[in-house]
Amino acid sequence: DDPELAALWQRFSADGDPQARERLILQYAPLVKYVAGRVSVGLPSHVEVADLTSYGMFGLIDAVERYDPARGVRFESYAIQRIRGAIIDELRSLDWIPRSVRSKARQVEEALQDLEHRLGRSPGEEELAGELGMDLDEMRRTLSQVALTSVVALDEAVGGDDEARSPLVERLPDRSSPDPEARVDDAEMRRLLATTVDELGERERSVVVLYYFEGLTLAQIGEVLGVTESRVSQIHSKSVLALRGKIAG
Amino acid sequence: AAEVRAARDECRAEEAQLSYLRRLLQARLDLVRAEQRRRREGDGSTEALSERLATLLADAPPASRREARAVSVDPPATHMRRAEDRLASDATLARVPDLDEDALARLASELADREQEISRRRRALLDRLDRLQEELVARYRDGGTAAVDAIV
């Protein structure tokens, strides 16, 4: 790596030199642009994207202050995790999903879990509507309200609400990350998705695989399955809520 | 469809690397230009470095919003190995406070040239990626659920 950067890290970790700290923050600030742009994908339109870089800067500063070069982890990888975590934590505290929609989503999630336990398989939409005391259209309208195509939604599904680690995350083979506070990264999330996909219904399995593993847009998935994009979005929301229930369960 | 998928996966891996590089170059360019402005106009700003940086790093709303697709935030696997990517990852930014006007101007024009080149390559790559994805969509659609089951 670059000898000048190594010297800056040396100056900062040796005696907390404020000038070295400021230069390190400036040097790595571009990572915030990269991460904020990607976390913004798929967020509901009421979320102010321009604020994501402010939240991200806190994550970068936190990363510079906590980084220990002796651990052998590249700073970029460590910082990207912290920047992402800082943006997502802030979005969650600001209710990136409005409270009324969130409580409906929670009802759907609990109904999915109850039905799954009772039936021993992933429930269909009619069964789910019945459990919720709604007709099919009303249930689909509820699913349409919850936009879950972003990195934030998946992080929330995998990480759960509170800081307690969910049981499924602990079962990941290589959680040997050097940083105990590290969040689940993308590769791990996809592994988690892959393990639970088999328990979803056929239609849900196709949507999850075509979106997360084949990289198609919801409209393209609609073309493949012969349904409308809004139906794909509903099926996707149901799958992510089911995933959340399995991971938390 | 296997060979189309292989070509698509290769495209996606290269696009992830290029898009990462592009964003770092754009940010460096914007921070160097801001430093040039600051020196010309005098440093009236009392804001903390982190707030100034946050504003400089934010994107303008794009002309056309793209449809949501699954993105990975992890840095691409083949992280800046090539010598050509030094411009996006060496200690340039840490040195900006020490550089004189001429050095800053040279750096800004070098970064602008490189960003244009990378954005051009990325545009071509995104076009190719989208063509491959459209081809796969057609094959999956025509192949029915069997085609989808083959990958699921």
Ligand SMILES: Nc1nc2c(ncn2[C@@H]2O[C@@H]3COP(=O)(O)O[C@H]4[C@@H](O)[C@H](n5cnc6c(=O)[nH]c(N)nc65)O[C@@H]4COP(=O)(O)O[C@H]3[C@H]2O)c(=O)[nH]1
């Ligand atoms: N197959 C395919 N993939 C595409 C296409 N356009 C973008 N992508 C990929 O999808 C990611 C998300 O794009 P986005 O939702 O538009 O979200 C973008 C967008 O909101 C913003 N952004 C990126 N470049 C620009 C730009 O030149 N101008 C503006 N205003 N915003 C930009 O940053 C976010 C992240 O950008 P990236 O890290 O480059 O990550 C991009 C890129 O990897 C496309 O036409 N086809």
Ligand SMILES: Nc1nc2c(ncn2[C@@H]2O[C@@H]3COP(=O)(O)O[C@H]4[C@@H](O)[C@H](n5cnc6c(=O)[nH]c(N)nc65)O[C@@H]4COP(=O)(O)O[C@H]3[C@H]2O)c(=O)[nH]1
């Ligand atoms: N939703 C979405 N739209 C995208 C994406 N990539 C490109 N675009 C759109 O395509 C236009 C041209 O992008 P470009 O050829 O990469 O050419 C870009 C690129 O070379 C450069 N650029 C883009 N963003 C930045 C930035 O933040 N800083 C600097 N210095 N240059 C930038 O300026 C040119 C014009 O940028 P814009 O006016 O923003 O206009 C962008 C934007 O509207 C994407 O991933 N998602």
